[in-house]
Amino acid sequence: MKTISEKVAYIEGLTDGLKIDGGTNEGKIILALIDVLKDVAAELEDVDETLDDMAEIVSDIEESVYEIEDEIFGSGELPDYDFEDNLYEITCRNCDNTVSVDAGMLEEGFVKCPNCGSKIEFDIDIIDSDECDSGHDR
Ligand SMILES: [Zn+2]
Structure with a gap:
């Protein structure tokens, strides 16, 4: 041309x-x-x-x-605390059973251990960071 x-x-x-x-x-x-x-x-x-x-x-x-x-x-990999579809592994303090929880359960603040039935409360950083201010009911 x-x-x-x-x-x-x-x-x-x-x-x-x-x-x-x-x-x-x-x-x-x-x-x-x-x-x-x-x-x-x-x-x-x-x-x-x-x-x-x-x-x-x-x-x-x-x-x-x-x-x-x-x-x-980080290159390509999503961080662990991505809320969309990741599961978190929580260890029951009572029986050492590992429980998978999703974001919805995290928002609840606790989960019931399927093994021993005791209530596992979350004390990991993600919860404290922004979503929940613990101790206050909405
Ligand atoms: Zn348990």
């Missing part, structure tokens, strides 16, 4: 080949138009270059963001 500059250069070549006379009214206009076209083509090339530079800068920034993201959240 020809660039705009190449097409303009072709037209400019035609004016030479066809002996467009810059002394006539029509010739003046045609040559002036070609001048404008050359300017437009040059500007477009500048804009193209600027866009390429910008694209490079944006992808650099994108890369940095990914790196920062990795540093904050």
Whole structure:
């Protein structure tokens, strides 16, 4: 595909080949138009270059963001306390049975041990962090 500059250069070549006379009214206009076209083509090339530079800068920034993201959240792996669908392993203090609890059960604040039936209350960090302020009923 020809660039705009190449097409303009072709037209400019035609004016030479066809002996467009810059002394006539029509010739003046045609040559002036070609001048404008050359300017437009040059500007477009500048804009193209600027866009390429910008694209490079944006992808650099994108890369940095990914790196920062990795540093904050770890590479790809979700943290243990992701509330969406993770199960937590809680050990019953009474019988040492390991009980899996999900986020919904965590919000309850305790779970009943299926092995010995005693109430296991949670005292892990997740609970205290934001959801519950212990001791206060809503
Ligand atoms: Zn138990």
